Amino acid sequence: MNKTEIPDSFPSDPSGAFSLAVDGMGGDGAPEVVVAGLAIAAERHRDLRVLLIGDEARLQPLLAKYPRAAAVCTVWHTDVSIPMDMKPTQALRQRQSSMRLAMDAVASGRAQGVVSAGNSGAMLALAKIVIKTLPGISRPAMAAISPTVKGDVVMLDLGANVVCDWRNLVEFAVMGEAFAKAVLGLPAPTIGLLNIGSEELKGDEKLRVAAEMLRESPLAAQFHGFVEGHDITAGTTDVVVTDGFTGNVALKTGEGVLKMATTLLRRVFQSSVLAKIGYLLVRPGLERMKEWLDPRRYNGAVFVGLNGVVVKSHGGTDAEGFAAAVDVAMDMVTHGFNDSIRERLSHMGALLSRQKVAEEREVAVPVS
Template structure:
């Protein structure tokens, strides 16, 4: 039997703290019994909850931490108050020390990324880490990265995102050679920034067994599921993500208003509530909860702060998969292959217009 996956939990992260973290961990543990936990948090708050979840307690080691990073702390504040002593820092540090294979936190994104960078450092050959999110599409699911770890990108960073994203997609979607698209704009005259065009040329020239470069994609290709991995820099990635969330909420609001209009529409709603349930499940953000920090010497998973136990369980599941199926080894192997010199940009002809 293989060794269990050791998951470090920041029990104080998120809007609901340990009650959601421990309950979510239990759901994931039932799905993956070969898991053990290292739980960091305030003893007075976490212990009683662990006592109510004996399955988790049985496979957990608990360590008391005095400080909890607040959801609205700025990264600089979080570092000042929480470095070395907070549950968030200690969960990440456990990965660094080899005591855990992955850290999962629902704490605030900026603080988690700042601590992860300082504690774990970026992988050799990677300048900046990224956050990859799983995006529901008409065809199933796609990865989108970077959804907000850093702003702006040169061509090299975009290529790194493509390489890291395809490694992650091979695991999450169980694909041999995921398709990768570069997010761009469709106005003919300008056709994107130079970094995106340059990255397109480089990706076309790469010969990677685990990455199928598709070409440019536009914003509406994300929901369409045109490619398995959508690559963009963090500013536009974050705006795309938030805009899609806003649009989904907007349509849900329209739907509610429309169905409340008359007796007939309300009756129709009652008869069709199975359909709405299916729709709601399809759109449920808890199903794909868990942003993966890529490009660090260790795996860190960011759960949405406001999620419930089901959502947190998804984040733990993603962490489990990333470890069990060797995310870091896959990325390292791909980066090594890429740096070994399969790439020679000056000889590449200019890329044709977007697909």
Template structure:
């Protein structure tokens, strides 16, 4: 199925677009030669770039627009002015059935606003959430929400857990992933009331293919203590950015340490293989590709500062989502959540 996926691409979004977008698409196509792309952006800029990658050019339809969603564009502005932008048209292609999934490295807030407006949320889902893989000592876990919803109620957190579990079954290949709510402690009486209420509901959702284990703390994320970490967007975004900053901090400390003396430089020669593995494991480009869950269509968000390698990873994530039929998985799980049975039946 992955070889038949058709991907709508916002070629103008991202710090290094459109060059890194085109190079990333070309690299992804080497791995998935049957995939086709609908590329939205400035034809005058993109056509010469595509000419450098004849096989990608042959597998792509280029749709011209000179409208771009800028990095400082507010979500409200995007809704009023950006329907014909490269981002808006990519989302519309998914809505119209002309593509299976949209990929963009553009403004996150604008992308979420446009995606909600154009694609709408799935029946039974109140708010979509942004989920992404995070590196851990065990390999990878997944985390959501990463900033799409600053404030969340009990229902939102429950829906995030269900959607996150479906996503984890796809990207981690687990039949029954472990799920926990991010809290200030693991004891049942800790944290805000919304967290405790969400935990009570999730304990009852035993028919969903996931294992709810209660609460987890921030220091357990990197250990990979659970497969799915659930939080409101404010908390999740801070946790993710803190982890990324800590990884860069440690990398810089190691660089300085190994360059501090001749003996340290000699030590680096013996340690460089392990350090290279560490760098690759922590490199955000190798874990790139957040997914907006809960929409009537698949949308993948690449890091704005991603390299071509990182954008390739986001495209591969998009292909995986299409292959797994993620929306169907979420739709199948929702009726088993207490409080969602009637809504699912009505839908």
């Protein structure tokens, strides 16, 4: 059997392709968190149809407990799962794992997207091998949504590609724009390239070439230029593009600052009787802020640039967080996320090819 073939026993959905193939065994709280999350998601998405893949003996009692999830799920049994600490190379050999079968379902066209809270490295490796990248995309990227003072921002790459060239950054901009349209509902998202300064001469060669390409592209009107670290939370642009190393550091730094701020606030309000009285006065506002910054709202990192929708839920999330990851996947499926990327790339093909040829000629010129 090749990697995109599906056995005759593959469950079918009378309405056509399943909306999503869900790894029922991925994540710290699986399978209960997965099924409970699907029950919440079923309330929000009336057209949700799920191929739930995992150990039927464990899934069926949970579906009986959550009838709303049962109404939208078809179970495909496998008792093989990928542990959170398994190396990607080992995961690729587990051809009957719940994560692999979910990928196979998308690669064969039986489902439109995958959601898993499982092993991140294994998920990326399987997605690249089984689902493959879109034509014109050299590397998939990891994208996610973060809060800002103005609303939300899409950031990518967040760790899938440590080293990038200018072409990767331009592709990330195209994918980030499509993601912001599909998930945030923005008609013309603004785009910024993360740099050490906003001036045109700042940064290395790859950043300057990527900026030049975007200024000449169909995205020119939406391209803001270079942005700095503080612009991420300020909401200066709707999309922030960077390489995976810098993006991951920025993401983890932001998470750390938020935890520190929460800890310091708790100390302040516990420091005296007056501080405790002050807490009671401001508590309603703090509760609203807590809800706004709730990480479960932003659960659901996406591997963009693939021939299908692939959403990675945080492994330690709860049911509400898993439902948020399903929300992201459904938004992308419903709004034709990949079609938008294909359309943009078709309009940028000549521009990217011209720059590549110019670089090849420059390399070919002998040094005197």
